[in-house]
Amino acid sequence: MQKRSFVPNWLGLIKYLRDPKSDWKPKATIVVAILYLIWPIDLVPDFAPIIGWLDDIGITSLAIAYLLHASGQYSKQIEKE
Secondary structure, three states, X not given: OOXXXXXXXXXXXXXXXXXXXXOOHHHHHHHHHHHXXXXXXXXXXXXXXXXXXXXXXXXXXXXXXXXHHHHHHHHHHXXXX
């Protein structure tokens, strides 16, 4: 069983983001998450104290997890070649 780390592979992530042949969907997901954070209209408005921030945290967390998963798969694929 492979040991998992909470620290992302930063070099692998940068290579993934710079490679034009890598999948575009995780890159687009991060852009959408950033736009969602700065856009004034949310699913739950931010003026609701804690609940308003939870949707921002959730969307951002899911986008980051998707990007890290995709870059990890990309790194494994590059290592095989």
